[in-house]
Amino acid sequence: MTGMFPLTLNQVVVRRRGRLVIGPVDLTIGQGGPLIVMGPNGSGKTTLLRVMHGVERINAGSINWAREHPERHAFVFQSPIIMRRSVFENLAYPLRLLRRPKDEISDAVNHWITRIGLENRGTTSASRLSGGERQKLALARALIRKPDVLFLDEPCANLDGRATREIEALLQETAVTGTRVIMSTHDMGQARRLAQEIVFMLGGKVHETGDAQSAFANPKTAEFAAFQRGDIVT
């Protein structure tokens, strides 16, 4: 399962309409617990995750997985993309793409419906769910394929405290099962609760990486120290 690591980014640069979005970025990610990508708005967190997941084109550099298997990583977007289908069909969709047997799909979907607390709502149109329920559904849909790596782009940005805690609990359970969670956030509290490793980004560049506890206790850069204090960093 962990044969995909390390993930290596060499001198990766992304530009949009001539404007530098991230780069050059050099980063190596190995196995481990939740990795939290932090940084202020516009620092390039989302782009970095999208680049790693392969949904964003790079203009220079290279990205190498130890073993390339696009179906082995999943992505949860900041605004959950909910398909115009029922809750059941939303969850079944990734498995149908893999042409899994009907029984297996049904079992997996029912398991996840229970897990995210949407029992008896399998036939409900997913568009009728609340914001928190939608994000949990999007997370379950990403996890139903049992990915080795799960990317999350500020999944709790628009959620209240309760929904945020529920998502965090799911992520912690996921990390325990061996899925590498790589998540972006600018919420320091959430980062402290979840992170085992951190990547701090600023102005499209990686400013600090390493073990979360030591980074929080002894930041290597003045910018990360300022970000932790809640100061405005540019």
Add this chain to the structure above:
Amino acid sequence: MRRFLLVFFVKKLNLYLSGSKGKCGTFMFELIEGLKAAFRLVITFDPELWEISLRSLRVTLTALLIASLIAMPLGTYLAVQRFRYRRFVIAIINALMGLPPVVVGLIVYILLSRSGPFGVFNLLFTPTAMIIAQVVIITPLIASIAHQAMRELWAEYHDLLISLNTTKAQRIRTLIWDGRRNLLTAALAGFGRAIGEVGAIMIVGGNIDNVTRVLTTAIALETGKGDFALALGLGFVLIGIAVVVNLAIHALSRTEREGRW
């Protein structure tokens, strides 16, 4: 100013009605007679009316099915796929929406006539020729509406479907299924255009009794003969069919919204 215009309009209307009571009375008489004729034709199960109505439906629904099978995947493909002349193709499809049906009829006539390239198939003045003409008329309309709807859905689903590493075919299938309500609307627009079409099918069908006569061509014929009551009667039946189909599709859309299919 607005008040002045309103008074002016009311005065003019009164003047018109008082001066043309005879014309207005004739019109109302014909309208009522038309309604009566329609009612009589329907409740007596008039065989000719049923035959014409069923032929109208058969021709239109067949054309709609064929046009939908071409236009919906085409509209979706144009939403999903980027290629060099994509914008040009979209512009052409949009332009073809305004094709004059008479011109389409003329072109199909030339193609299917004995001296034309498809003359060997002997299709002129058959329901098949009418279906071909209707397909040509409504395909761009359905493709254009489908493309608009699918473009919006693709913008919504883009990241998810790319993230799930889907193939082009899987993306198109997913968009068609999830956008089925919008596609139903596109089909409805195509149906409305096809069922009311008269120019092209008159040319390629010939309005032959018991063979190619449909509601619209029958209305044109009866109007020409001066039988306004029957023409109006047929017209009301045509409107009735359009309303019933619209209501059926509306009901289908509602059940879809409720997640029943």
